[in-house]
Amino acid sequence: MEKGASSANERLHFGKMGYGCQHYRRRCKIRAPCCNEVFWCRHCHNEASSVLKNPSDWHEIVRQDVKQVICSVCDTEQQVAQLCSNCGVNMGEYFCEICKFFDDDTEKEHFHCQECGICRVGGRDNYFHCKKCGSCYSNALRDNHFCVENSMRHHCPICYEYLFDSLKDTTVMKCGHTMHCECYYEMIKRDKYCCPICSKSVIDMSRTWMRIDEEIEATEMPEDYRYKKVWILCNDCNDTTEVYFHIIGQKCSHCKSYNTRTISPPALPH
Structure with a gap:
């Protein structure tokens, strides 16, 4: 009995971390419902689609629409499930039936966020979902x-990759x-300290303002x-002020920031 249980357990975990792509370790491939082609994961599909010559052929997989997977151990094509219907191997130590997602690398601590509607990494207890921001x-x-x-x-304002389901860390x-964190640090390294979207200062600039003074x-x-x-x-506090012009910079009278830009005088009331 113990020998049979041990054999079944070995079969279940056979090939763990031995298959997959640069994005995920998994023991199955997916059949893309949009083009009927086979890929390791949706990211592999999307990357292949994005280099097609004709832009009208570019498309992305809707993860929830995946219906068929192919076991990497026995090559059996079947409906989406965690265990192979033919050889019994576990096609992903982590499996999400909603996202049709498989991954053998459990150290990522995957969890499915109902509010986001997708799987996240990092451990459920380490994250919260902000309803206003719409993300974990x-x-x-x-x-x-x-x-x-x-x-x-x-999209990330630096590299233009969509942030919501990006594999890269964000800040x-x-x-x-x-x-993206890596885009943020690269921006800072190049002495760019303003948000590319709203132009507000992204770090404490008080010492810089004192030096400009x-x-x-x-x-x-x-x-x-x-x-x-x-x-x-003022890009930092949105205050509008009339100040003395200086070639080095114009200081906001309200928050003392030099992150400002000149504008036309406000219109006089009729």
């Missing part, structure tokens, strides 16, 4: 982020907008421009 965030951001409605349902900036104090403007005034809009 790390518990560290609970009551500690600026909400932007559906902030994850757009939430002070303004509430999101982008010192530069302005040490840089005297020519007589013709010394008392010239301009209207500015």
